[in-house]
Amino acid sequence: MHKLSRKEIIRAAAITLTTLLGTQWTMSQSVIGTFPRKTESNILHQQRGYAAGPYGQVHYLDTGGDGPPLILLHQSPMTLRQYENVYGLFAERGYRAIGIDTPGYGQSDPPSFVPTIEDYAPATVAVLDHLAIAKADVIGHHTGALIATEVALQFPERITNLVMHAPLPLDDEQRAAYMKYTEDTEINLNPRASGEHLAELFRSRNSWSHGQISPTLVTRYIAEALIGYGPFWWGHNAAFKYDHSLTLPKISHRTLVIINTGDAIYSNAQVAMQMRPDFEYIELAGGGGDIVDQQSDAWVSAIVAFLND
Amino acid sequence: MTFPRRGYADGPFGQVHFQDCGGDGWPLLLCHQSPMTSRQFDSVYGLFLEKGIRAIGVDTPGFGNSSPPDHVPTVEEYATAFPSVLDHLNISQAAVLGHHTGALIATEISLQFPDRVDSLILNGPCPFTEEELVPWREYVNVHEKNFTHKEDGSHLQEMYANRWQWAEPGSDPALYTRYVVESLQGLGPFWYGHHAAFEYDHNKTLPKITHRTMILINTGDVIYEQAKKAHTMRPDFEFSEIQGGGIDITDQRPEEWVELVSNFVRT
Numbered sequence: 018m019h020k021l022s023r024k025e026i027i028r029a030a031a032i033t034l035t036t037l038l039g040t041q042w043t044m045s046q047s048v049i050g051t052f053p054r055k056t057e058s059n060i061l062h063q064q065r066g067y068a069a070g071p072y073g074q075v076h077y078l079d080t081g082g083d084g085p086p087l088i089l090l091h092q093s094p095m096t097l098r099q100y101e102n103v104y105g106l107f108a109e110r111g112y113r114a115i116g117i118d119t120p121g122y123g124q125s126d127p128p129s130f131v132p133t134i135e136d137y138a139p140a141t142v143a144v145l146d147h148l149a150i151a152k153a154d155v156i157g158h159h160t161g162a163l164i165a166t167e168v169a170l171q172f173p174e175r176i177t178n179l180v181m182h183a184p185l186p187l188d189d190e191q192r193a194a195y196m197k198y199t200e201d202t203e204i205n206l207n208p209r210a211s212g213e214h215l216a217e218l219f220r221s222r223n224s225w226s227h228g229q230i231s232p233t234l235v236t237r238y239i240a241e242a243l244i245g246y247g248p249f250w251w252g253h254n255a256a257f258k259y260d261h262s263l264t265l266p267k268i269s270h271r272t273l274v275i276i277n278t279g280d281a282i283y284s285n286a287q288v289a290m291q292m293r294p295d296f297e298y299i300e301l302a303g304g305g306g307d308i309v310d311q312q313s314d315a316w317v318s319a320i321v322a323f324l325n326d
Numbered sequence: 327m328t329f330p331r332r333g334y335a336d337g338p339f340g341q342v343h344f345q346d347c348g349g350d351g352w353p354l355l356l357c358h359q360s361p362m363t364s365r366q367f368d369s370v371y372g373l374f375l376e377k378g379i380r381a382i383g384v385d386t387p388g389f390g391n392s393s394p395p396d397h398v399p400t401v402e403e404y405a406t407a408f409p410s411v412l413d414h415l416n417i418s419q420a421a422v423l424g425h426h427t428g429a430l431i432a433t434e435i436s437l438q439f440p441d442r443v444d445s446l447i448l449n450g451p452c453p454f455t456e457e458e459l460v461p462w463r464e465y466v467n468v469h470e471k472n473f474t475h476k477e478d479g480s481h482l483q484e485m486y487a488n489r490w491q492w493a494e495p496g497s498d499p500a501l502y503t504r505y506v507v508e509s510l511q512g513l514g515p516f517w518y519g520h521h522a523a524f525e526y527d528h529n530k531t532l533p534k535i536t537h538r539t540m541i542l543i544n545t546g547d548v549i550y551e552q553a554k555k556a557h558t559m560r561p562d563f564e565f566s567e568i569q570g571g572g573i574d575i576t577d578q579r580p581e582e583w584v585e586l587v588s589n590f591v592r593t
Contacts, residue, residue, distance in 0.1 A: 065334060065341055065391065074332055124332060124391060208499035212486030215503065219479025232475035239482065240510040243503060 068147030073126025090161030093252025096123030121247025340393025357428030360519025363390030388514025
């Protein structure tokens with residue numbers, strides 16, 4: 018019997034601990050630390066990097082390869098990790114998926130002023146330039162769908178197809194309600210010595226996913242919300258001040274609206290389709306604000322079907 | 327832009343994320359404590375730049391944005407990631423500073439890659455006895471390995487309370503919120519760092535150090551006595567101490583801390 022190295026002993030001890038302590042422990046140590054989804058093909062090729070953008074550095078993740086490039090823009094207040102479960106799925110279907118941290122979120126530098134959706138758009142193009150990509154499909158979820166719209170309008174020659182998960186043509190009453198939510202849970206979040214603010218933020222965030230997301234993953238969402246270099250309310254603030262009703266009619270690219278019936282802004286997608294019956298439309302049943310994690314395969318399949326059509 | 331520039335080097339466990347102040351100053355590699363990131367040094371990057379020192383903070387593999395090892399790592403293994411950053415930045419030799427877990431990693435960098443190290447600063451060396459390690463290992467078991475995520479979010483409040491117990495009166499809850507988030511943002515399990523630290527035997531490696539070395543400590547640091555012991559083992563090392571403070575000295579006394587480090591690095 019060969020003498021065990023220190024490394025082998027520690028590994029064996031870790032496996033034993035996992036067995037002894039059971040599933041919950043395994044979740045707590047693995048899910049937060051999973052980046053990206055652990056398929057071999059994926060881990061080998063995913064590269065994170067920085068592009069020089071209009072407000073400083075723009076952080077991205079690129080699955081690489083020769084496939085058609087596809088940009089993923091995240092919701093607020095999250096980061097490119099929102100798409101952790103789908104980078105590999107897009108890569109397996111032959112696409113080069115590129116996630117971008119919106120300025121002020123994740124590792125991207127914040128603007129020096131309170132930004133609008135229009136201001137966020139040029140950072141996306143900075144990544145395309147850095148990677149020498151002339152044209153890409155652009156996919157956005159919630160706030161990301163609004164940024165994607167602005168990329169399409171401001172830089173039409175850089176976009177092939179547009180995919181919006183949950184467009185947001187708001188009426189005045191809805192706009193006021195969402196701004197109040199942003200004020201109550203984000204702008205007025207007051208860090209206290211008791212740490213209660215973190216539990217409050219967790220509960221508020223947990224309510225979006227209708228109990229369908231593990232507390233471990235929601236914990237990562239909270240870390241995503243708070244890790245940025247900018248105030249985490251900027252994204253929702255920009256989103257709820259943006260008037261999608263004015264810009265939806267201007268979109269000239271081939272466009273897919275995708276929505277899930279459990280999304281809080283499901284009805285806004287119906288309004289968008291009335292405005293633009295020429296857009297393609299797909300809906301998934303159920304889910305919530307975290308559909309990318311709730312129905313990863315179905316979500317990717319629906320988008321790929323549109324892009325390949 | 328007031329931030330240092332961030333970037334990635336290719337290392338033995340995947341990408342190694344760093345923050346680099348740039349400039350022509352003497353390079354100083356900064357190794358953070360557990361479970362934190364290169365943001366532990368956010369208060370001092372700018373101060374080093376003013377002193378003519380090029381500070382480079384590195385996220386330990388599995389922390390911050392650095393890729394994690396695919397196994398439970400040792401301090402010896404962590405050290406192998408750091409020369410990747412020097413290679414990437416075309417730096418042949420740097421001063422290396424480590425705080426707590428980082429001091430152990432810095433020790434290993436100096437032993438494994440002596441040619442890449444100019445001088446060494448151990449901010450909180452840890453020559454623990456086996457007996458002294460028992461409560462620390464228990465701490466890792468209770469608060470880190472067995473940390474579970476609960477439906478009501480109370481685990482976040484507990485984690486915060488556990489971190490806040492180290493705060494000086496008048497500390498900023500927003501800063502301690504960021505510390506908690508630093509623990510949780512990593513791509514690897516956050517207990518790996520302390521686990522590696524408390525398996526490492528600094529008693530065996532302190533005598534092997536050949537570089538010009540300074541022990542840096544503050545009297546309020548929970549491992550202050552360990553620094554005194556390390557100095558007894560190595561009376562040839564320089565020794566500097568700051569009054570008061572706690573484990574977050576880089577945010578608590580940034581000017582004084584930078585002054586002591588800069589004076590040592592530049593002499």
